[in-house]
Amino acid sequence: MKITFQLVIAIICFTLCSCANLSNQIPTEGEGQITYSITYTGNPGKMETFLPHETIFTFKNKNASFITSAMGIIQVINLLENDNKKFTTLLINGMGENFAFTDTPEDVKIQENIPQYKIEPTEETKTIAGFKCKKAIVNDLTNNKKFEIFYYEKKKVYLGNSPYKDFNYLLLDYRDTKQGLEMHLEATKVDFNPIDTSLLSVHGNFKWVDKNAFLSIIENIRAPL
Numbered sequence: 001m002k003i004t005f006q007l008v009i010a011i012i013c014f015t016l017c018s019c020a021n022l023s024n025q026i027p028t029e030g031e032g033q034i035t036y037s038i039t040y041t042g043n044p045g046k047m048e049t050f051l052p053h054e055t056i057f058t059f060k061n062k063n064a065s066f067i068t069s070a071m072g073i074i075q076v077i078n079l080l081e082n083d084n085k086k087f088t089t090l091l092i093n094g095m096g097e098n099f100a101f102t103d104t105p106e107d108v109k110i111q112e113n114i115p116q117y118k119i120e121p122t123e124e125t126k127t128i129a130g131f132k133c134k135k136a137i138v139n140d141l142t143n144n145k146k147f148e149i150f151y152y153e154k155k156k157v158y159l160g161n162s163p164y165k166d167f168n169y170l171l172l173d174y175r176d177t178k179q180g181l182e183m184h185l186e187a188t189k190v191d192f193n194p195i196d197t198s199l200l201s202v203h204g205n206f207k208w209v210d211k212n213a214f215l216s217i218i219e220n221i222r223a224p225l
Helices: 006-012 045-049 105-113 211-219
Strands: 031-040 054-060 063-070 074-081 086-093 099-102 117-128 131-140 145-156 169-178 181-191
Touching (some): 086 211, 099 211
Antiparallel strands (some): 031 054, 031 181, 054 063, 063 074, 086 099, 131 145, 145 169
C-alpha cells in the first residue's frame, strides 16, 4: 500500500512558535522539554490516521529541536540553531536510508513572513500542564482571521523560521496551518529540568539533499502492509 506523505511531512516539519514579549514579565533563558498533543480542526479525512498526534520540543538557550513520528516507520527531527539562522530537518526511516536537508535563506524568509501575524495580549489566563499561561489574540493579517494562543511568560525561547519569529515567550497552546490543514497544539507535559543536549544536534549518517528532493523521498515512502 502506497501512502502519499507530502501532506504528512508538511505537518511533521512544522516549527513550534514562541509568544510575544508584550507584558511586564521579563522571561528568562533556560532549558526544558515540552510534549504537545496535536489535533486537527480542519478535515484531514482518511489521512488523519497517518498524521502525527504528538510532538516533543526540546530547547536550551538559543537552540531547539522537535521530534515527531508518523506511521511507526519514520521520525522527523527539526533542529533550530537560532544564532546561526540554521534550520535543519532530519528523516530517520525505519524502512530504509536516512536523509537530511537545511533550509535555504530564501525558504527561511518565506516561512518567517507568510502568513504575517500581529499579537494582541490580554489579561485572561488558563492553566496548561500545571502552568498558568496568559492569553493573546493572533491577528493573521495574510488570511484575515484571528485565533487564540496561550503563553508562559516566565520562559524565553528563540525560534525563527516561522511567522512567530518576533516573539519570545514559550507557547503552551497554539494553532498552526500547513498545506491548508489546521492544527491545534497543546502542551500535555512540561519539564524544565536539564535536557539531553544530544537532541539538539545531528548524530548518525544521513544523505544530504535539497528540500524538493527530501519531500519527494517522503512522498514515495511505502507504508508496511
